[in-house]
Amino acid sequence: MPEMTYAGYVLAAYLVFAVVMLWDFVAPRIRTRQILRAARLLAARRAAAAAQSEFPPQ
Amino acid sequence: MNPVLRWFHQLGSPPYFDRFAARWAPWGYGLGLLVMGVGIYLALFSVPPDYQQGDSFRILYIHVPAAWMSLLVYVLMALYAAIALIWRIKLCEILAMACAPIGAAFTLITLATGSIWGKPMWGTWWDWDPRLTTQLILFFMYLGVIGLYHAIDDRRAAARVASLLAIVGVALVPVIRYSVVWWDNTLHQGQTVSVFGESKLHASMLPPLVWMVIGTKFWFAGSLLARARADNLYREAGKEWVRKLATGKQRSGSA
Amino acid sequence: MTRPGLLRTGAALALRDLRLLWRRRGDALQPALFAVLVVVLFSLALGGEAELLAQVAAAVLWVAVLLSGLLALDTLFRGDAEDGSLEQWMLAPVPLAWLVLVRTAMHWATTALPLLLAAPLLAELLQLPRVQLPTLLAALALGTPLLSLIGAVVAALTVGMRRSGILLALLALPLYVPVLVFGAGSVALATQGLDPMGGLLLLGAGLVVALVLAPVVAATAIRIALN
Secondary structure, eight states: OOOOOOHHHHHHHHHHHHHHHHHHHHHHHHHHHHHHHHHHHHHHHHHHHHHHSSSOOO | OOHHHHHHHHHTSHHHHHHHHHHHHHHHHHHHHHHHHHHHHIIIIISOOBTTTBTGGGGHHHHHHHHHHHHHHHHHHHHHHHHHHHHOOHHHHHHHHHHHHHHHHHHHHHHHHHHHHHHHHHSOSOOOOHHHHHHHHHHHHHHHHHHHHHHOSSHHHHHHHHHHHHHHHHHHHHHHHHHHHHHHHHHOSSOOOOTTOOOOOOGGGHHHHHHHHHHHHHHHHHHHHHHHHHHHHHHTTTSHHHHHHHHHHHHHOOO | OOOOOHHHHHHHHHHHHHHHHHHTHHHHTHHHHHHHHHHHHHHHHTTTOHHHHHHHHHHHHHHHHHHHHHHHHTTTTHHHHHTTHHHHHHHSSSOHHHHHHHHHHHHIIIIIHHHHHHHHHHHHHTTOOGGGHHHHHHHHHHHHHHHHHHHHHHHHHTTTSSOOHHHHHHHHHHHHHHHHHHHHHHHHHHHTTSOTHHHHHHHHHHHHHHHHHHHHHHHHHHHHHTO
């Protein structure tokens, strides 16, 4: 049987696996970070507005 | 009340689920990484090369677990979807939608590794054999659920509509598979060799497969929790507890 | 006042659809025209050579019918969703599924039936061997209503969205695959001299199942989407 190096193909396959798994790990982390950051900014805006206004914030 | 039941109810509370998911997702990822690491090590270094296929059969240890996951995740997605629609449980909506990208990822891996495996073996990057064709259609069905979920503004209506699509899809996957097999059998009577024939796996070649199958399950659990956590936060973004969480995080160090 | 029965409401809806269609009769020909265009484009792209065309005629015809059906799908519920009639449907004393079924039937009659009638002409353009024509027409007669019913489910899922366009096609196409496979496959079998009845019977069985289930699923989708 041909003793060609299939190493390139095996490497490519495992690489594809690693890349997709990496994306699967990173994507939700980025999203969570974005959402929390937006919430932080919202909280900061609300706090600033409350500090400036006469009436207590609801 | 039955403690298990009570735990289910607690999970329905968004802040509780956030803590739960944040705590356990790393375990899923970590265990998954560990188990898959062992599996990959065994697959690459401990199993001897196949008599006929040389080293390229090692791709099987990625391709087969990914293919199984692509189908399992779809079924699970449809299950969560059914629970979400019948009992109107918000958490299950979130879980169902979180399944979709993970399933799509595994389907993509299946297609890519299948293609890469096919090239040295049968000289072609692609073959319209029933299994690969069904995987391709499955990929589009995942994209459909994801696309539909993101196309509607109201998150709850979007999740419920996409859930219905997932349920319709799961009912049709066997039909699609049957039709492709029928097409392959009745029309291509000459080409009976499918790209990945029925290679018998010798017992010594089994352990890495088992490790990989288990490892992908753990990883899936971690990813599901992480994505569900993100979606949960997104839906609740206007609430006080999310703001507290966000500002609290800033003080004590980031995510 | 007595509750209107299924037949009375069905007839009323059908009549209304026909009347609306008659006011825009030009639109009714568009799916058929689109299919002709697809056929022309394929023939040109393939070089117009009779022998080659004859081999792919049935497949090209099926794809043309499929694509023009997809285009027409957007109009299934769009008009009624936009002017609020769909919500009236949900409040009607008859089952929503029944109204969906009547609407889908009318839609098929006005968009797919012209295609069916034009099919022999299109087959001639594509140099389809005459002997394949009966099987092709039978497959289309069974397959196009099935496509309409599956399409109705997908259209119902997207009824809440502004412009669904390509998303509609992306959702529908995987679900269309079995119909395409059995439909075009039957003709291919007939070409090879084999018995096409197996494929045609499967299409028929699918049609029966879809007639019962698709309207119900579509009705559920409408309720969810418009809730």
